Amino acid sequence: MSSPKTIRWGILATGGIAQTFTKDLLCDPKTRGVDSIVHTVVAAASSSSAERAQQFLKDVGAPSDAKAYGSYQDLVNDENIDIVYVATPHSHHYQNAMLCLEAGKNVLCEKAFTVNAAQTKALIKKAKEKDLFLMEAVWTRYFPLSIYVRDLITSGRLGPVHRVTADLSMSMSPETSFPDGKHRMVNPELAGGALLDLGIYALTWCFQTLYLTQPESERRRPSVQAAMKLYPPTGADEMTTMLLTFPRRKELGGDAHAIATTAMRAATDPDGKSTAGPAVRIQGEKGEVQVFHPIFRPTKTRVVLKDGTVEDKTWRQPGPGQGSGWQNGFQDMVNEEGEGHGMFWEADEAAIALVEGRKEGRFEGLEESLVIMEVMDEVRRQGGLRYSGKIETTDYPVDL
Ligand SMILES: NC(=O)C1=CN([C@@H]2O[C@H](COP(=O)(O)OP(=O)(O)OC[C@H]3O[C@@H](n4cnc5c(N)ncnc54)[C@H](OP(=O)(O)O)[C@@H]3O)[C@@H](O)[C@H]2O)C=CC1
Numbered sequence: 001m002s003s004p005k006t007i008r009w010g011i012l013a014t015g016g017i018a019q020t021f022t023k024d025l026l027c028d029p030k031t032r033g034v035d036s037i038v039h040t041v042v043a044a045a046s047s048s049s050a051e052r053a054q055q056f057l058k059d060v061g062a063p064s065d066a067k068a069y070g071s072y073q074d075l076v077n078d079e080n081i082d083i084v085y086v087a088t089p090h091s092h093h094y095q096n097a098m099l100c101l102e103a104g105k106n107v108l109c110e111k112a113f114t115v116n117a118a119q120t121k122a123l124i125k126k127a128k129e130k131d132l133f134l135m136e137a138v139w140t141r142y143f144p145l146s147i148y149v150r151d152l153i154t155s156g157r158l159g160p161v162h163r164v165t166a167d168l169s170m171s172m173s174p175e176t177s178f179p180d181g182k183h184r185m186v187n188p189e190l191a192g193g194a195l196l197d198l199g200i201y202a203l204t205w206c207f208q209t210l211y212l213t214q215p216e217s218e219r220r221r222p223s224v225q226a227a228m229k230l231y232p233p234t235g236a237d238e239m240t241t242m243l244l245t246f247p248r249r250k251e252l253g254g255d256a257h258a259i260a261t262t263a264m265r266a267a268t269d270p271d272g273k274s275t276a277g278p279a280v281r282i283q284g285e286k287g288e289v290q291v292f293h294p295i296f297r298p299t300k301t302r303v304v305l306k307d308g309t310v311e312d313k314t315w316r317q318p319g320p321g322q323g324s325g326w327q328n329g330f331q332d333m334v335n336e337e338g339e340g341h342g343m344f345w346e347a348d349e350a351a352i353a354l355v356e357g358r359k360e361g362r363f364e365g366l367e368e369s370l371v372i373m374e375v376m377d378e379v380r381r382q383g384g385l386r387y388s389g390k391i392e393t394t395d396y397p398v399d400l
């Protein structure tokens with residue numbers, strides 16, 4: 001067997017998810033059955049200071065020779081980096097990812113990919129022009145649990161799937177959690193709001209079950225009807241409801257419906273024990289598969305079939321992780337002792353793609369990311385949510 005290829009990561013930004021992701025990168029891939037690659041962190045950059053980047057590298061346990069930069073430009077100039085993970089707020093993804101691509105770096109960029117579809121299109125064009133890898137970091141798509149659910153659909157075990165409902169709602173008060181309105185969840189200057197932050201996971205479940213599972217030539221953009229409730233102090237959306245119709249040929253089951261919902265004040269799982277039921281239901285002619293909250297990092301599925309079958313499964317993340325989960329200003333997530341968080345699956349996918357010379361992820365290609373952005377554009381149009389010109393623009397570079 002040939003020795004594993006080392007992929008050298010640069011981390012752009014040092015906030016909450018950058019920490020969680022980087023700790024996961026440093027979990028040994030062999031513990032999850034991956035032996036063709038290993039990850040290393042060669043540098044991190046903070047827009048605030050090199051000292052902050054240095055502290056970050058220490059906190060995550062990066063190799064002692066990893067470089068700390070005080071600007072994103074310095075990071076992308078580093079010739080020892082194979083791929084950059086972009087972990088800034090939504091508003092900054094377009095400018096930051098473009099900075100990386102312009103400098104010839106492959107990119108894994110946090111969700112939501114960009115603020116709008118035009119920006120996603122421009123990134124795709126640039127990546128193709130430069131022959132670089134580009135992927136939206138929708139980590140959940142790469143979980144074994146997601147692969148299992150998609151296999152249930154494509155194997156025909158559920159029969160033709162006609163409807164999917166998916167909800168990610170958090171049970172919190174924005175007034176209490178974000179009193180000054182500056183947090184990225186509610187701040188329009190950071191492209192905040194429920195849709196781009198949380199609703200994208202509800203859409204992810206609709207898309208990975210009703211779109212990705214279709215033969216490529218049969219995938220069609222769904223039509224959309226949407227309602228949005230805006231949060232008066234800032235104008236970001238606090239609750240968004242989407243009804244999608246996925247066009248499908250009669251022989252493949254005909255049109256399928258999906259309802260994707262997200263809200264700050266309501267709760268998918270009020271008691272934290274799933275007593276209220278599943279967060280996602282994928283319903284076919286022979287029965288359904290259910291996925292339980294939280295749908296960004298689910299650990300539990302249930303298959304319920306008309307023939308009386310009930311199959312429960314628990315999906316723990318491999319380790320050895322640094323145990324902590326993460327804390328993002330309104331919600332803590334504590335992992336089981338020794339577990340990783342689960343962000344390594346997407347990192348493995350990106351690394352393996354680099355080794356294989358692929359330019360996109362397998363479980364959410366760039367075309368699908370673009371269609372999802374188009375859907376979110378339409379939802380925002382119907383709901384009356386527009387961000388400032390400076391963060392909706394495709395101009396580059398723009399100082400944010
Ligand atoms: N996949 C997942 O599970 C999760 C994904 N996310 C996504 O990750 C991204 C970042 O979220 P999160 O890490 O929670 O956010 P944080 O606010 O914790 O971190 C964002 C970082 O971005 C950098 N940054 C650059 N410009 C700005 C600015 N104007 N305002 C604020 N920060 C800025 C800062 O790093 P520095 O000073 O070092 O430059 C900051 O620490 C978002 O896209 C979010 O949707 C978030 C949580 C979970």
Ligand SMILES: O=C1OC[C@@H](O)[C@H](O)[C@H]1O
Pocket residue numbers: 197198296328331
């Ligand atoms: O991606 C995410 O997943 C978990 C949420 O709590 C977080 O706000 C969001 O950005």
